[in-house]
Amino acid sequence: MIEAIRECLGQEMDADSRVVVIGEDVGVLGGVFRATDGLQARFGKERVVDMPLAEGVIVGSGIGLAMSGLRPVIELQFLGFGHQAFHQIGQQVARLRYRSQGRHALPLVIRSPFGGGVRTPELHSDAFEAFYTHTPGLKVVAPATAYDAKGLLAAAMESDDPVLYLEPLKGYRLTKDEVPDERYTVPLGKLRVARAGTAVTLIAWSAAVNVAERAAEELSEQGISVEVLDLRSLNPLDIDGIAESVSKTGRVAILHEAPLTGGFGGELVATIQQECFYSLEAPIIRISAPDTPYPLGGVEDLYIPDVDRVVDEVAALAKASA
């Protein structure tokens, strides 16, 4: 997946000289995960900039760069350090168009790895997507496959709306599906049916999609047919795509790495019960981390919902009745 992201950045920078990449360690090092490896050598220090270590000014100056006519792609080294820029993202990035009544477009992409499972140091791994989905004006994209990583990033860079593009720390190197060489886009707001099924709809995004798929495989051995939906983008949300699946299965499980309370799963539950109430055959369940801070690496496997937990919960759901 990391190669897909790198390739996309290179192609878009080639195609459009207004694209600049700014962030911490994105230059010579090529980013701590090498997403920007080689870009500085190709496009120069003017277009691939190692910024001073301050997320607030990285994002804030990104707004200014965009207003000057450039199309910045910002790398936040980890989403855990999005807090340091949250005043710029939440109050500024997300509302500039609205506050200027359409005068100022903000073609800005903020890329950031997030989520756990790779033994990072403390404070790096939280799944904070819900902070950002609660920020109207900002699109939130979270690919699970390498194919989507490339196509969604291209779409995000094409968009005249600001996009937070979330990269799964856990999928960076593990996810290795086929990626075409040519440029293409995957539209924002269209989910992907990662696995077709009939008995239960299991909704996930980012790294959790892989967990969902593996659980679905095990469940199929138990005779339970699970449809796995990869949301791809949380805002815009493909409500029609979700409704289509739920109307077929009548049972829904939502899987996310973030804590339960206030997680994006709650939003999905509310939306589904509103849109699909009469299709539901059992209460919607959420499978999530507990309502506790992201822990140290030694216990993170207990924190993030794993395949076993998903299998147990979904098997119970398949038998439950309303």
Next chain:
Amino acid sequence: MSESRFLPNFESIAPFSRLTESGILDSGESPMSDEAVLEALRYMTLTRVFDDKATSMQRQGRFGTFSSVRGQEASVVGAASALDPAKDWIVPQYREFPALIRHGYPIENFALYFMGNPKGGTIPANVNMLPMQISLAAQIPQATGLAWGLKMQGSDGVAITFFGDGASSEGDFHESLNLAGIVKAPVIFFLQNNGWAISTPRENQTAARSFAERAIGYGVEGVIVDGNDLLAVHEVTARAVAKARAGDGPTLIESVTYRTGAHNTADDPTRYIDQQELEKWQQKDPVERIKNYLRSRGIWNETLEQEMLDSCAAQIDEAMEIARNTPLATSDALFDHVYAEPPQRMLDQKLDWANRNGGAR
């Protein structure tokens, strides 16, 4: 030492130093007794032993990502040696192992933390420190408030906060200096300029010639010290501590040193570091320098060196043994200490997790 070294001085940004690179003291008196220097050297040695151990444990998969102190031992130990653990506070970043150990944080806890066991975060009740900080610069406002609070309550304790050249670009640093200057907080801002923030060179953090001269804009004193000179770091920090205790406010100390190791065990510095510059700094090794000083005083030899190494190795082994024998954390470790009064919902989850029968409900 002239007073002007402690004032913003735009004529010169030469770091204050006491020892030549070969460890010869200038004509003045040493700011540290021989005993104190030996104790400091032991902490520096302990750090080397621990760093090697931790790095090899990481390679074996038994430690998580780990940042060594290599090259910065005199900087950290020199600063710490000016503190009184009974009343002064340390508000760390993550590269200050010997300062924390000297202050009373158990080595085994430090190890457990890097083994990923939440128990490692335990700070004994009488140890005046905040947890290590991963979110860069977040500790600096906290140290400012802590020091300010000590002052408000009539204590003569001070707070020292450590952070890097990179961290000093964050707003938190600038906002803290500003506040500390206004309220005259007894805080020492100890900026370790080790040349790098991962791969980002110091030049990308500030266009100023030094970090220390930023202090003037906040009405705070700034000083630059040779961070590989134990005596100089101690002297400068001791003066800043005395000043803070006396109610005369904060000091920004820029300790000029160099990270001669990788940023951490996940980093590959060969991708960006200038080999010649690295070698130049390796020549200025802070541990060798202070040993040379002790040799010049006639109180250091190979026997003593071996004894110190052995005793440090034994101490680290003992701590590692405790860490290894500490039971692995269970799912309770996710829930314990999150709240003073836990919400029922979280307690239900705790039970659920312990039973391993599924997700949160």
